[in-house]
Amino acid sequence: MTAIEAALEAAAEAVRATGGELRAGGTDVMTRPARPLVDLPAGADLHGITWRPDGSVRVGALTTITDLLADARLTASYPALAATAAAIATPQIRNVATVGGNLLQRNRCWYLRTPGFACHQNGGDTCPARDGAHLYSAVVDQGPCVAPHPSTLALALLAYAATADVHGRAPLEIADLYGDDPTRDHVLDSAEILRAVHLPPPVSGERTAYRRATARERAEWPLVEATVRLTLDGDTITTAAVAAGGIARTPLLLPEVAEALHGGPATPDAFAAAADRATARCTPLPRTAYKVPLLHATLVDALTAACTP
Amino acid sequence: MEFSVNGKVVDVDVETTDTAAELLRERMGLTGTKVACGTGVCGACTVQVDGRTAAGCLLPAGSLAGREVTTVEGLGGDHPVQRAFAAHDALQCGYCTPGFVVEAAAFTDRWRAEHGTAAPSREEIAEALSGHLCRCGAYAGIYAAVAAACAGEHDDPEAAAPARVEAVSKITGAARYTTDVVLDGMLEGVIVRSPHPHAKVGEIRCDGPLAELLPPDRVVRYAGQPVAAVAAPTRAEALALAARVEVEYAVLPTVLSSDDETVVFPTKEIRETAPRANEGPLAKAEWNGNVRGPAAMSWRARTAAKRIERARKNGDRNLVEATYTTGVQAHTCMEPHSCVARWNGGELRLHLSTQAMTRVAEQAAERWGLGPGQVHIVAEHVGGGFGSKVNVTTDVVAAVELARLHEAPVRVVLSRAEEIVDGGTRPGTRIDLAVLTGEDGGLAAFTMDAHGDSGVSIGSNAAWHSRFFYGNAPRRIRDYDHITNRAPGIPFRGPGLPPMLWALEQAVDETALRRGEDPIALRRRWDGNPKRRALYDRVSELPLWRDRTDPGVGRVRRGVGVAAANYMYFLDPGTKVSLTVEQGTVVARIAASDIGTGSRSVIAGVVRSALDLAPGQVRVELGRSEHAYGPSAASSCSTASIAPAAQDAARRLRKALRGHSLAEAEGLEVVGRRPRDRRGYVTPFALDHFAIGRGFSGAVVVTEVEVDTLLGRVRPTRVWCGIAAGHIYSPRLARSQCEGGVIQGIGYALFEQRQEDPATATVLTANLEDYRIPGIADTPEIDVHFHTEGWDHVPGRGVGIGEISTMAVAASIGNAVRHATGHRFHDLPIRPDRLLEGIAE
Structure with missing residues (x-):
């Protein structure tokens, strides 16, 4: 050793x-x-x-x-x-x-960090956010916990x-x-x-962007966030990788978005159509429905930013 | 372990869980490093470690081994950015200042190494200081200070004088706050709080002395209500002791809505103990279960109701009717409530973070059966108040009782969670408002019902203030308190007015839109106040208003909105200031606190100019209850009370000097009194030391916002804040306070909201991460304009500005967002989710 x-x-x-x-x-x-x-x-x-x-x-x-x-x-x-x-x-x-x-x-999750609540994360067997205050919770519901x-x-x-x-x-x-x-x-x-x-070894000439939706300008956990990587041949997208956060129990790679972009044009319509693929997997809670359009908007914003010289 | 702190190598033992902030503050006495949030959000505890900044409250003490630590004390006051902070008045209460200064020093050094004396942009400064929060909202001065320091404008130590007299002590960390006080043999007190929103408390068991903090009926009525307090030599031991306290609770049904059949205050006697969210006397009202009201302030109520009813029936498009809501806003001062108490030969001595030392001393004397002069309060520096520190609060009761039980000094400092849950909030409201315009285009009538979400408190009084605005048209004004098992509201900067104006000023705006009239022109017609008319005239000619453009349909839409405010003029007619000649200088003394509002500087300025003295020849000692009687720093009454009294004292001293120099007059003392206003006051005698003077202060606020319709964010970009409050004694400091009022208004409009678990009403936002106050990057460019005419009946011709500056801000943002998006938002705060849902409609 x-x-x-x-x-x-x-x-x-x-x-x-x-x-x-x-x-x-x-x-x-x-x-x-x-x-x-x-x-x-x-x-x-x-x-x-x-x-x-x-x-x-x-x-x-x-x-x-x-x-x-x-x-x-x-x-x-x-x-x-x-x-x-x-x-x-x-x-x-x-x-x-x-x-x-x-x-x-x-x-x-504020239920995890506020004393007095039992939840899946601290030995309990419920998620108080699910039926409680879940404004900042997940919009892609992957299971009992929605943080x-x-x-x-x-x-x-x-x-x-x-x-x-x-x-x-x-x-x-x-x-x-x-x-x-x-x-x-x-x-x-x-x-x-x-x-x-x-x-892995870097790819030269890639176009990238990160975008985060928040209430305040800075220093705030994201409501929704996204990172995108693209390579372009002229106006055609040759490779794409897209990931989003603030929406699910895990940071999510969104291969369906990348797939929709792949081989297509780097245009607003194409970005919107690709972002639709991501929102298709959303299963919002009553108070996280706003994250569906916000996820769409954040992805479109990031893709647009990546393609803006 | 060994490490270096401010150039000195030290050797200490640390535990794994110790934080750097604890080590520096508690074991090394370096109390310039403040702990305000305890979760790395606010940056008050920022220190440099090997030249890089870190949040001391999260930094493991052990990680300092072998490193070089620089605290604010280590900067020594010699760093250009410190001088810049002082010169640009980049501070108010000063509690967050050491953290800002330590960060800004690191940034400035780095910037200048890379960029010479080129000034950084606002964005670059905002990014560098994004980990710091200032509740007073000194951000405009901070931008200016950092830019100037980077540009080399403060390399010369003599380049610019400090803007406020205590600035040097605040930028060096020398200013001592109650949380910094350490007495020999002092114990730390901790409060045991109810986990239940509603319960009858039975037996309480503790393996040591314990002070009960229960109401007479031993019923706790909100989660987080104090039950008892215990003390131990260290905070960790006290917390452990508190955790071992056994409390028997007989849980009662939780009242989450006022129509619940369980009654929170079931008897007349116990209603008398309900906390108050209002200031001054409480209007009479009936109780009906959990609803108290209406407290009516109407004028020709029946006429108003009839006109509105008829318009409603006729579908009159001159009737503008809507329901508005506002969130519960927390004061969350950077210095939490804190008290160090000790008993000394039957007398009570307190170090206290208070706005109201004379008032609290009176209350304490009554509570503990002491005579006048047997309660001594020291509040040298106070880290913010905003209305939350005007009474004998739980921290005081706990510290005093524990000090008696232990026969030792006891310090009680609330945690940030305690501060946000129980340190004070502005009640939430639901306001039903109907505004009717007459055929002549004048205000024909309005009805306003305000329903206060005031938890266990009463006196939410929002509608009340609409009595005094927009002339004398008939109006039915009713206030209701909806009592539930939630933490109480208490007075907060302009109590009742921000929610009232959120409703009224948006309704007026809507009226103007319907009529196709300029919203300022309509206000000018409706508003009889000549001083505010001068503000309307001025701002309507500014490019900000005159050149506002069609926001279009792009992603980012720019809108401009206006709102106005009207506020009563309060003073404390009993105010006195003493002046004593000591060693060739004049020392001014008064029993008052400077909570960041600049009272010290106002007094120094008045005395200096009245006696033609140089800056070093006047010293102001505030913050001791033994001094000449002073007012509470509340209801915007400080300056209007203190400055004329200081003026009177200066006049007396000049007379007493009879032409002699100060050197010849050692020991000479005079006491100045606050002269009476010409024609006296609205109130025939002072109530609780307050008098209501004649006349109203006014504000007109115009705000420009950029709305990102894609990501749902509202960004105020420019604010014009016109204030009509007569003579401004200290223009730079007054501007700072008004800028801070604007920034708190922005927080109220866009970010701040207590969130709670719907099933138990437990507060979920009990930290500065989830309870979101504005940061430096949220600060627009703010132009403060003072209209100084009028007020000839007031000695000194100046009245307060602290509250009037914040009241109309949220409404101006609402109107600006309406302009930008075409959507009228009725609910505060305008969060991204609400914005996106609103514009999607």
């Missing part, structure tokens, strides 16, 4: 022994009720950005969002990642919050078909980090450590 692996193993063992939780930057776990916290080991290979000979890149899970944004080669190579990351939270959160923490953070997944960064990683390197596991697709278990926001065990994400 290498020193790195020993350090990771020790952290994992500490979590298992205490029944606690791993801590990266702490910007999420420190807002939740105190319990044993185990800091991820410094000095392991969890930090930093490493380029591979094939042009792909490994981003350590403890890399802060600010460090990610400060890496000129990374942001130039993966413009959708840069645009998406730049929209996260606020400067002083981005300075501390990490790539891994963003992917594996807990959802922001939207809070990871913005995941949208970019989904759009880039990135993979996750989890200690003790074979590489996972980003989408496979998330599942339909209503008791949690990702599939890893409490002692499993996300070490890094890998992005």
Whole structure:
């Protein structure tokens, strides 16, 4: 076992022994009720950005969002990642919050974060939001819990078909980090450590955009958000990847939207028709019906922005 | 672990769950770093770690090992951006200021390293400071300060003087607030609150001293109502102790709607204990189950009702009728309610975050059976109030009772969750309004029924204020309180007026649209107030109004809306200011708080100019109840009370000096009194220290918005805020306060709303992430205009501006959105979901 692996193993063992939780930057776990916290080991290979000979890149899970944004080669190579990351939270959160923490953070449902409510996420067997106040809940209903997944960064990683390197596991697709278990926001065990994400070699000349719908101008969790990547040949869309958040229990890649765009023209009508494919999967709650047109609008806005020089 | 803080290496032991903010504040005494939200949203706790900023309330203390930390104290007041904040008045109460300054310093350093002295754009500044919230709304000054500091305008320490006299202490973190007070042997008090919205409390068991906080009938009537308080040496221990308190609750049916058959206040006696959402005396009204009302302020009510009824029957298109609603708005001051209490030889000493030290001292004396002069209150700096800190609140009762039980000083500081649930709210309303225009184009009549969603409080009084606006046409005005098991409303900046104007000023706008008349021209005809007419005349000639264009049908549509406000003039006729000559300077003293409104600076300015003194020759000491009697910083009465008293004191001092210099007059003391207004007051004698003076202050607000019809966002881009309140004593500070009023109005219009679980009425927005107040990026360009004529009957000729500046803002936004989209929104806030649903209709 290498020193790195020993350090990771020790952290994992500490979590298992205490029944606690791993801590990266702490910007999420420190807002939740105190319990044993185990800091991820410094000095392991969890930090930093490493380029591979094939042009792909490994981003350590403890890399802060600010460090990610400060890496000129990374942001130039993966413009959708840069645009998406730049929209996260606020400067002083981005300075501390990490790539891994963003992917594996807990959802922001106000029932989960207000004392006194039992729900699927805290040992109960109901979802008080479903029949209660769910203005900010999911519009794609995937199961008992209706809290939207809070990871913005995941949208970019989904759009880039990135993979996750989890200690003790074979590489996972980003989408496979998330599942339909209503008791949690990702599939890893409490002692499993996300070490890094890998992005495949960049594509030159791609058109990208990130858009987020909020009430205030900045510093607000998205009602709906979307990341898009396109390549164009003239006005024809040759490749497309589209992901959306704020709408479902998991960050969602929307292959049906990409498929609708593929080979078609980069026109407002085509964008609207493609966005229709996404709204077709919406199953709104009574108070999240507004997210159906908002998802459509956010996708159209992002696609338009990506194609606007 | 070892780390460096402000250049000094320290060695401390920390626990895993300790935060950097706790470590710095509680163990190192660096209280410039404030904790306001506790969830990384507001940025008051921002520190630099190796030059990068971080939210200290979320940052694990252990992560500082081996790092260099700079707090606001470490900036030392020498950073150009600190001087810029002081010069541009980029602060009011000052509680958020250290966090802003630490962030702005990091940004300015980075910016200048990359861009030299080119000024950053508003967008760049907004992005850099997006992690900070200021409840006073000092954002306009902050934009100016950061831009000027980046441009190198404050590199010279002498370049510009601070705009307010206490600015330096606020930008350096030296200003001490109640939350910063630490006394020897002090315990931390924590309040045990009811998890049930309605329950009878039985036995309470605790393994230590416990102070009960229950009403006489031991019934709790909202989730979060205080039950008891306990104290321990640390907050963590106190919280643990509180968690061990066993309370027996006999749960009662929850009243979520006023038509519920369970009655929240079943007896006459217990109704007397209902909290009040109004200021001043409460109009009489009947109780009918859970509905109290109507409290009527009508004028020719029957005529009004008859005219409206006839118009309705005839389908008269001159009748504009609609129902408007407003959300419950939380004060959520950046400094939470906080009190440090200690008993000392039968006397009670309080450090208190209060707007009303004399009033609270009186209430405390009565409550604890003390004589006058046996309650001593210190409130040197107060981190915002907005109406929520004018009484003996739970924090005071808990701290005082616990201090007696423990025979030790006790500090009680509410958490942000407690603050939002129980620290104060403006009641929500539903207002039914019918406005009828006569054949002559004049206001023929209106009827307004306001139904207050005031929780367990009474006196929501929104309709009441429409009595005094738009002349003397017949009007039926009725206020109802709908009592439910929700947290009480309390007075909030212009109590009742923002919701009333949200309804009235949109109805007036709709009337103008139907008549094809310019909305300002119609107001000018209906509104007899000459001072407001001057504002109408002025703004109607400005390009903002004159050149407004067809919003078109594009994605982003621009609209411009107007609304006006009218407010009573309050003062405290008993106000006094003392002046004492000490070591060649004049020291002004008064028992009043400066909650960010600028009272210190107003007094300093008045005394200085009356006595021809240099800035350093006047010192103002506020915030001690022993000083000369001062007013509450409430009902916009401070300046109108304090400034004339200071003027009178200065006149007396000049006389007493008899031409001698200050150096020759050591110890000379005079007390100035607030001279009486010419022709006296509307109220023959002061009620609860307040008098209602003659005349009304006025405001006219014109707002331009951009509506993104695709993503459903309303963005105010420009605001003209015209205020008619006579002489303005300190124009820069007055502008700041009005800009803040505009920004709070924007929050009310677009973002702010208490949300609750429909089944239990538990508040779900008990944090600054879910309870959304405006940030710097939501701040439009604001042009404040003061119309200073009139008020000749008032000594000093100036009245208050704190409330009039915020009242009409939401309505002006509603009218602007109507202009932009063609849709009339009746419900506040205009959230994206409502906007999208509205324009889809």
